[in-house]
Amino acid sequence: MITTVQTKTYLNYINGEWVASISNEVEKSLNPADKQAIVGYVQKSTKDDLNLAVEAAKKAKDKWRKLAGSERGEYLYKAAQILEKRIDEIAECATREMGKTFAETKGETARGIAILKYYAGEGMRKVGDVIPSTDSSALMFTTRVPLGVVGVITPWNFPIAIPIWKMAPALVYGNTIVVKPATETAITCAKIMECFEEAGFPAGVVNMVTGPGSVIGQGIADHEDINGITFTGSNGVGKRIGQAALARGAKYQLEMGGKNPVIVAADADLNLAVEAVITGAFRSTGQKCTATSRVIVAAEVYEEFKQLLVKETKGISIGDGLDSGTWMGPCASESQLNTVLSYIEKGVEEGAALLIGGKRAEEGPQANGFYVEPTIFDNCTSDMTIVQEEIFGPVIALLKADSVEEALQLANSVEYGLSASIFTANIKLLLSFVNDMEAGLIRVNAESAGVELQAPFGGMKNSSSHSREQGEAAKEFFTSIKTVFVK
Numbered sequence: 001m002i003t004t005v006q007t008k009t010y011l012n013y014i015n016g017e018w019v020a021s022i023s024n025e026v027e028k029s030l031n032p033a034d035k036q037a038i039v040g041y042v043q044k045s046t047k048d049d050l051n052l053a054v055e056a057a058k059k060a061k062d063k064w065r066k067l068a069g070s071e072r073g074e075y076l077y078k079a080a081q082i083l084e085k086r087i088d089e090i091a092e093c094a095t096r097e098m099g100k101t102f103a104e105t106k107g108e109t110a111r112g113i114a115i116l117k118y119y120a121g122e123g124m125r126k127v128g129d130v131i132p133s134t135d136s137s138a139l140m141f142t143t144r145v146p147l148g149v150v151g152v153i154t155p156w157n158f159p160i161a162i163p164i165w166k167m168a169p170a171l172v173y174g175n176t177i178v179v180k181p182a183t184e185t186a187i188t189c190a191k192i193m194e195c196f197e198e199a200g201f202p203a204g205v206v207n208m209v210t211g212p213g214s215v216i217g218q219g220i221a222d223h224e225d226i227n228g229i230t231f232t233g234s235n236g237v238g239k240r241i242g243q244a245a246l247a248r249g250a251k252y253q254l255e256m257g258g259k260n261p262v263i264v265a266a267d268a269d270l271n272l273a274v275e276a277v278i279t280g281a282f283r284s285t286g287q288k289c290t291a292t293s294r295v296i297v298a299a300e301v302y303e304e305f306k307q308l309l310v311k312e313t314k315g316i317s318i319g320d321g322l323d324s325g326t327w328m329g330p331c332a333s334e335s336q337l338n339t340v341l342s343y344i345e346k347g348v349e350e351g352a353a354l355l356i357g358g359k360r361a362e363e364g365p366q367a368n369g370f371y372v373e374p375t376i377f378d379n380c381t382s383d384m385t386i387v388q389e390e391i392f393g394p395v396i397a398l399l400k401a402d403s404v405e406e407a408l409q410l411a412n413s414v415e416y417g418l419s420a421s422i423f424t425a426n427i428k429l430l431l432s433f434v435n436d437m438e439a440g441l442i443r444v445n446a447e448s449a450g451v452e453l454q455a456p457f458g459g460m461k462n463s464s465s466h467s468r469e470q471g472e473a474a475k476e477f478f479t480s481i482k483t484v485f486v487k
């Protein structure tokens with residue numbers, strides 16, 4: 001029997017109004033902690049709905065662009081204040097939709113508020129430089145202009161922070177937007193839209209269309225009136241979006257997977273390293289592109305580290321993210337659970353030794369949800385699938401290194417380069433890690449996850465399109481530079 005927690009149907013937000021899809025079809029958002037609980041329904045939109053949203057954003061863009069940056073910032077500041085009032089409700093909704101614990105979604109909502117405030121201030125910061133011309137009677141300077149209409153395609157794993165860290169800079173630099181959230185967390189996004197609506201954004205500046213990625217996401221990538229696309233999600237989808245955008249000359253930014261290593265050097269503080277590996281690998285049920293998935297340990301301390309890690313992992317409580325005693329919630333969906341279980345199976349088949357976990361967690365009420373045990377593999381080698389591919393689940397592959405050089409070589413032997421961390425007090429070693437590690441985010445004596453909103457974020461190799469998000473870096477993507485010469 002389906003237990004309906006809330007059966008509200010959420011609409012698209014187009015041109016300042018809440019509207020149903022032309023398709024008259026909806027999709028349900030399920031609670032991964034209890035698959036019989038429906039969180040609500042969202043619109044299964046069509047290309048025609050998307051066209052209406054793009055048309056509204058296009059119509060609104062000139063007026064929005066011509067406002068002072070400080071005026072645009074004021075709207076963001078108001079949205080931050082409204083989100084602040086609704087923090088518990090929106091965090092709870094995110095936990096219901098994708099499973100991570102309430103403490104995590106509340107922290108994420110607080111981060112969303114801080115991002116809105118940061119970019120509200122950005123509306124008053126400089127947008128160009130004066131550059132001395134070789135002609136002494138001329139004035140030469142740069143200024144920045146918005147791209148126009150920006151398409152925002154977001155995943156389910158950070159349902160509050162990622163849409164906000166894309167939408168806030170897009171808006172403050174003068175773009176109008178059409179956001180397409182992942183269906184799994186589209187209700188959380190609708191609630192963020194409600195905050196924008198209450199903040200009084202002019203009609204058409206902010207639009208949301210929910211629906212299948214293959215229709216609405218691809219539609220955004222292909223739409224000739226969308227001037228820029230910002231995406232976070234899987235590698236395969238990201239590459240397709242990049243190719244579609246490139247083919248029609250639109251600007252794009254892709255934030256994709258990671259296979260993030262932690263190196264534990266022989267001199268590392270092992271307790272600190274264990275704590276960081278546990279949080280980096282298992283918080284959010286491992287569903288972060290910055291999650292720790294490979295731990296490369298110096299041979300001298302391998303056994304001791306392994307024992308400590310397994311002991312701490314045994315203490316992890318799995319359950320509904322809304323229960324205060326839960327440390328780790330379920331996977332976000334059944335398909336995500338199946339992906340994780342199939343990677344675990346592959347690990348065993350390819351000869352890795354299962355130290356702990358490895359199964360679906362099905363005790364009592366967990367039988368109704370998409371739970372998996374935190375899992376650690378021993379005896380891993382670099383050629384194994386679980387060491388190479390992004391799993392997006394609570395799975396650690398342990399690798400032994402006989403030298404610092406081997407540890408670094410193992411760390412770099414994957415197609416991704418998002419985040420990497422090392423535990424050591426040896427300055428020479430940490431500096432060579434900073435220099436030689438192929439990753440956009442380098443962490444020393446800290447977990448691999450941990451993104452600060454005021455700093456650039458993005459990866460090398462196949463982790464991103466080499467652009468950066470957040471902090472001042474966002475300005476590079478969401479604006480174009482004009483060089484002006486006046487004589």
Ligand SMILES: NC(=O)C1=CN([C@@H]2O[C@H](COP(=O)(O)OP(=O)(O)OC[C@H]3O[C@@H](n4cnc5c(N)ncnc54)[C@H](O)[C@@H]3O)[C@@H](O)[C@H]2O)C=CC1
Nearest residue numbers: 154155181182213214217218233234237256257289390392
């Ligand atoms: N880097 C990250 O933060 C994320 C990585 N992933 C990876 O992707 C795997 C699968 O997760 P999914 O939710 O299926 O990711 P996905 O890449 O399919 O979804 C991300 C967003 O793209 C949209 N999308 C899907 N197909 C599209 C298309 N053809 N054109 C345009 N947009 C499209 C989705 O609706 C969603 O809004 C995960 O197991 C994980 O490995 C997933 C989410 C976030």
Ligand SMILES: O=C(O)CCC(=O)C(=O)O
Nearest residue numbers: 287288289290449450451
């Ligand atoms: O670690 C974080 O805070 C951000 C991670 C992220 O962007 C992602 O998982 O998609």
